[in-house]
Amino acid sequence: MAYLHTHVRPMQGWWRRNPFYRRYMLREVTALFVAAYAVELLVGLVRLAQGRAAYEAWRAALATPPALAFHALTLAAFLYHAWTWLEVMPKTMPFVTVRDHRVSDRAIVVAGVTASVIASIALFVAVRLVIAP
Amino acid sequence: MKRSNKPIFWSLFGAGGMLAALIGPMLVFMTGLAIPGGFLLPPEAMSYERVLALARHPLGKFALLAIIALFLFHAMHRLYHSLHDLGIEVGPGRRALFHGLAGAGTLAAAALLLVIGT
Numbered sequence: 001m002a003y004l005h006t007h008v009r010p011m012q013g014w015w016r017r018n019p020f021y022r023r024y025m026l027r028e029v030t031a032l033f034v035a036a037y038a039v040e041l042l043v044g045l046v047r048l049a050q051g052r053a054a055y056e057a058w059r060a061a062l063a064t065p066p067a068l069a070f071h072a073l074t075l076a077a078f079l080y081h082a083w084t085w086l087e088v089m090p091k092t093m094p095f096v097t098v099r100d101h102r103v104s105d106r107a108i109v110v111a112g113v114t115a116s117v118i119a120s121i122a123l124f125v126a127v128r129l130v131i132a133p
Numbered sequence: 134m135k136r137s138n139k140p141i142f143w144s145l146f147g148a149g150g151m152l153a154a155l156i157g158p159m160l161v162f163m164t165g166l167a168i169p170g171g172f173l174l175p176p177e178a179m180s181y182e183r184v185l186a187l188a189r190h191p192l193g194k195f196a197l198l199a200i201i202a203l204f205l206f207h208a209m210h211r212l213y214h215s216l217h218d219l220g221i222e223v224g225p226g227r228r229a230l231f232h233g234l235a236g237a238g239t240l241a242a243a244a245l246l247l248v249i250g251t
Contacts, residue, residue: 071161
């Protein structure tokens with residue numbers, strides 16, 4: 001097969017060319033933090049299974065300044081991750097119709113953000129109630 | 134025609150994404166900042182006794198397994214698809230590796246929850 005000797009635009013650093021691509025790559029990077037958080041919980045389970053001393057060492061490590069700084073960064077990543085997930089919901093879920101009218105994209109995003117806020121507050125309140133009834 | 138396994142992994146990816154969007158930031162805030170820092174929640178919230186009781190309760194086991202497994206499947210699926218964006222070749226081997234890592238983490242969490250007992 002003969003190849004045409006035309007210019008092929010290099011792909012190196014393609015995502016730096018456009019703000020939309022940069023936001024896309026930032027969203028993909030947040031997956032690293034989601035994976036890291038899951039691994040961290042898994043390590044916590046390992047330490048818990050090993051007994052009190054091992055678990056307390058893991059818990060003490062969480063309270064160190066580097067761990068707190070990392071979790072502040074992780075929280076920012078999770079917030080961006082959550083927002084991008086809810087923002088594309090109008091495109092990723094099937095059409096919803098109410099009385100023969102398609103529910104608008106905006107209404108879907110607002111419903112998603114509202115559900116997240118309510119679920120998060122409910123979780124926080126539940127934890128507080130369990131700790132101090 | 135051989136059935137595709139894509140719907141399974143996409144469902145796990147979707148479920149993980151939805152769980153992360155609903156409660157992910159709050160989980161990180163509580164377990165990573167509020168409780169270790171003693172801010173809004175006391176550090177004793179994650180004492181050995183409390184977390185052991187959580188891991189021994191059937192609902193606690195379910196919640197811990199769901200969070201770890203779905204977050205892993207969600208993140209590994211997305212990271213697998215990012216390989217192509219970075220110009221790294223993808224194929225059945227790499228796909229199996231990424232989904233396999235999530236599967237291994239899920240099995241490890243399930244095994245640990247079994248060992249911890251009731």
